[in-house]
Amino acid sequence: xxxxxxxxxxxxxxxxxxxxxxxxxxxxxxxxxxxxxxxxxxxxxxxxxxxxxxxxxxxxxxxxxxxxxxxxxxxxxxxxxxxxxxxxxxxxxxxxxxxxxxxxxxxxxxxxxxxxxxxxxxxxxxxxxxxxxxxxxxxxxxxxxxxxxxxxxxxxxxxxxxxxxxxxxxxxxxxxxxxxxxxxxxxxxxxxxxxxxxxxxxxxxxxxxxxxxxxxxxxxxxxxxxxxxxxxxxxxxxxxxxxxxxxxxxxxxxxxxxxxxxxxxxxxxxxxxxxxxxxxxxxxxxxxxxxxxxxxxxxxxxxxxxxxxxxxxxxxxxxxxxxxxxxxxxxxxxx
Amino acid sequence: xxxxxxxxxxxxxxxxxxxxxxxxxxxxxxxxxxxxxxxxxxxxxxxxxxxxxxxxxxxxxxxxxxxxxxxxxxxxxxxxxxxxxxxxxxxxxxxxxxxxxxxxxxxxxxxxxxxxxxxxxxxxxxxxxxxxxxxxxxxxxxxxxxxxxxxxxxxxxxxxxxxxxxxxxxxxxxxxxxxxxxxxxxxxxxxxxxxxxxxxxxxxxxxxxxxxxxxxxxxxxxxxxxxxxxxxxxxxxxxxxxxxxxxxxxxxxxxxxxxxxxxxxxxxxxxxxxxxxxxxxxxxxxxxxxxxxxxxxxxxxxxxxxxxxxxxxxxxxxxxxxxxxxxxxxxxxxxxxxxxxxxxxxxxxx
Ligand SMILES: Cc1ncc(C[n+]2csc(CCOP(=O)(O)OP(=O)(O)O)c2C)c(N)n1
Ligand SMILES: [Mg+2]
Numbered sequence: 001x002x003x004x005x006x007x008x009x010x011x012x013x014x015x016x017x018x019x020x021x022x023x024x025x026x027x028x029x030x031x032x033x034x035x036x037x038x039x040x041x042x043x044x045x046x047x048x049x050x051x052x053x054x055x056x057x058x059x060x061x062x063x064x065x066x067x068x069x070x071x072x073x074x075x076x077x078x079x080x081x082x083x084x085x086x087x088x089x090x091x092x093x094x095x096x097x098x099x100x101x102x103x104x105x106x107x108x109x110x111x112x113x114x115x116x117x118x119x120x121x122x123x124x125x126x127x128x129x130x131x132x133x134x135x136x137x138x139x140x141x142x143x144x145x146x147x148x149x150x151x152x153x154x155x156x157x158x159x160x161x162x163x164x165x166x167x168x169x170x171x172x173x174x175x176x177x178x179x180x181x182x183x184x185x186x187x188x189x190x191x192x193x194x195x196x197x198x199x200x201x202x203x204x205x206x207x208x209x210x211x212x213x214x215x216x217x218x219x220x221x222x223x224x225x226x227x228x229x230x231x232x233x234x235x236x237x238x239x240x241x242x243x244x245x246x247x248x249x250x251x252x253x254x255x256x257x258x259x260x261x262x263x264x265x266x267x268x269x270x271x272x273x274x275x276x277x278x279x280x281x282x283x284x285x286x287x288x289x290x291x292x293x294x295x296x297x298x299x300x301x302x303x304x305x306x307x308x309x310x311x312x313x314x315x316x317x318x319x320x321x322x323x324x325x326x327x328x329x330x331x332x333x334x335x
Numbered sequence: 336x337x338x339x340x341x342x343x344x345x346x347x348x349x350x351x352x353x354x355x356x357x358x359x360x361x362x363x364x365x366x367x368x369x370x371x372x373x374x375x376x377x378x379x380x381x382x383x384x385x386x387x388x389x390x391x392x393x394x395x396x397x398x399x400x401x402x403x404x405x406x407x408x409x410x411x412x413x414x415x416x417x418x419x420x421x422x423x424x425x426x427x428x429x430x431x432x433x434x435x436x437x438x439x440x441x442x443x444x445x446x447x448x449x450x451x452x453x454x455x456x457x458x459x460x461x462x463x464x465x466x467x468x469x470x471x472x473x474x475x476x477x478x479x480x481x482x483x484x485x486x487x488x489x490x491x492x493x494x495x496x497x498x499x500x501x502x503x504x505x506x507x508x509x510x511x512x513x514x515x516x517x518x519x520x521x522x523x524x525x526x527x528x529x530x531x532x533x534x535x536x537x538x539x540x541x542x543x544x545x546x547x548x549x550x551x552x553x554x555x556x557x558x559x560x561x562x563x564x565x566x567x568x569x570x571x572x573x574x575x576x577x578x579x580x581x582x583x584x585x586x587x588x589x590x591x592x593x594x595x596x597x598x599x600x601x602x603x604x605x606x607x608x609x610x611x612x613x614x615x616x617x618x619x620x621x622x623x624x625x626x627x628x629x630x631x632x633x634x635x636x637x638x639x640x641x642x643x644x645x646x647x648x649x650x651x652x653x654x655x656x657x658x659x660x661x662x663x664x665x666x667x668x669x670x671x672x673x674x675x676x677x678x679x680x681x682x683x684x685x
Binding site for chain 2: 025051054056057059061062063064065066067068069070071072073074075077092093096097101102103104105106107108109110111112141142144164165166191192193194238241242243244245248276279280
């Protein structure tokens with residue numbers, strides 16, 4: 001067990017997988033000579049050479065599709081798309097090709113590839129560089145979508161993604177790269193398709209993923225220490241497949257839930273979670289499922305506006321209060 | 336860059352055999368496509384259905400230039416390539432019928448013929464989608480120091496899509512063993528090359544990517560084969576990409592349901608006058624390679640193959656509904672959804 005940053009966990013895992021399997025190679029813009037826009041691939045070009053750390057032209061559709069074709073012949077490309085915003089230029093190759101090839105040709109060839117890409121607002125990058133569009137991929141059967149929120153999960157889910165035989169969109173987050181946590185030694189891939197209860201509680205369930213799962217833990221800590229509210233945190237980890245049973249189990253225990261998400265509310269991931277809870281735990285619910293999500297605007301540059309639009313820990317606390325107040329349950333835990 | 340023109344082959348016995356073989360293959364494509372159009376009008380085949388009518392010499396010439404170990408990617412106008420590449424005609428027809436024995440098990444249909452055994456890796460319905468994939472396959476070959484090449488077919492209209500330019504650029508930068516073939520049938524649906532391409536001499540576009548290229552008469556099977564062989568040699572020996580443009584015509588509409596009302600009578604007449612199957616037929620007789628009876632015998636043979644293919648397709652069962660969730664993922668994972676439209680998300684009353 002070592003304490004390291006989310007960035008370091010990604011870097012070390014990529015390196016270990018390249019050492020383990022000669023079919024694993026990296027492709028993307030600026031990943032070699034420049035060492036990665038966020039330095040995840042620092043040092044790897046020197047160690048592995050240009051064949052295995054391939055700098056590409058600025059051609060998201062082209063190089064993402066080339067990775068799909070290489071995967072069809074059995075290689076295991078790990079593509080870095082600088083940020084998820086730019087993945088929109090590769091939508092055709094991801095959604096129309098990577099996701100379809102195994103099924104549309106009757107299972108003749110699979111596409112064992114990973115697309116690593118960070119989402120996340122809050123860096124004053126303005127509207128085109130601050131989106132969270134993982135929903136587009138999570139919507140698409142044939143793709144798998146994972147979203148680690150901790151360094152330990154960054155490692156375990158990346159191991160699983162590289163070894164999986166299907167295309168996996170691996171969602172990172174700009175705000176998480178410098179966060180630190182304990183990372184187990186050894187070689188233990190996570191199971192794609194499983195959420196994790198990252199904190200147990202009895203009063204309310206917080207459902208979140210990626211950065212907001214990190215925030216959810218802080219919020220739960222604060223609610224416990226300041227108000228005696230016992231919040232359970234479900235970290236989705238996998239957006240497709242979605243682990244509904246774990247969400248439902250938790251809500252059956254707590255009888256209310258708040259979803260925290262960095263994407264837009266309307267049609268968002270939280271909408272799917274709320275609908276699933278209404279399907280699977282309707283009789284257990286004491287209050288409507290609340291969603292804390294980004295304001296429905298193109299994200300502005302000005303710090304004051306950006307802060308107002310993005311969901312925060314305080315927003316989460318407010319939603320928890322309102323949910324518990326609505327059913328007269330806040331006094332239960334409060335002292 | 337060069338524009339290759341037709342060279343009449345010397346009339347040796349070997350050439351005669353070869354020409355008759357090509358004639359048989361072209362006729363197979365012709366008869367298969369005619370029968371496909373009929374099955375479509377009988378509602379045996381659904382979806383979009385694009386035929387290679389008028390492209391027979393191109394298809395056969397290209398397929399003669401690559402070897403078994405090589406890989407092929409095409410667009411949705413793919414039946415002819417599948418037949419000549421060696422897919423079983425019955426299984427190709429079964430795919431058009433959406434049956435269990437189809438090459439893609441009924442999951443792809445006309446536009447998505449795929450057979451890993453003959454290394455034809457699709458059949459892609461999104462214009463230009465196959466280009467990055469083919470480049471990636473070539474990248475995998477070169478990653479493993481293989482001696483295979485990848486042939487990537489596309490239409491004339493496809494040279495205007497972003498993926499074309501992104502892929503040609505990468506192919507040169509990365510020394511990929513790939514041959515891009517632009518099958519210029521002079522139309523993309525109803526749009527002419529002149530309407531859509533600022534440089535209508537499409538092979539010239541390769542020069543922007545420092546790529547060798549040539550244009551060849553797509554109605555001449557030998558010229559196509561020989562031009563493609565040059566490209567294949569270069570890709571295999573020198574690990575250099577190549578762009579070959581073949582020029583031919585489309586005898587029918589864009590797809591089976593298109594009456595092509597946008598084309599003038601003269602235009603259609605001009606295409607018919609260049610019909611590669613009729614052209615080779617007449618040439619074989621004129622050159623005394625075969626007489627009309629011998630060619631009619633070949634035709635009868637091909638008819639039997641096509642008839643057998645249809646019978647096979649008719650008999651093949653529809654895919655079992657129980658197989659609906661078999662091909663979403665190659666690596667099974669927990670919580671993968673397997674619900675049919677009216678199934679509840681969670682068991683009712685649980
Ligand atoms: C990205 C995309 N845009 C539009 C279409 C609709 N479409 C199908 S075929 C076609 C014309 C393509 O022409 P060309 O590349 O010349 O191929 P041809 O059909 O002549 O073989 C169009 C526009 C499509 N399938 N994909
Ligand atoms: Mg065309």
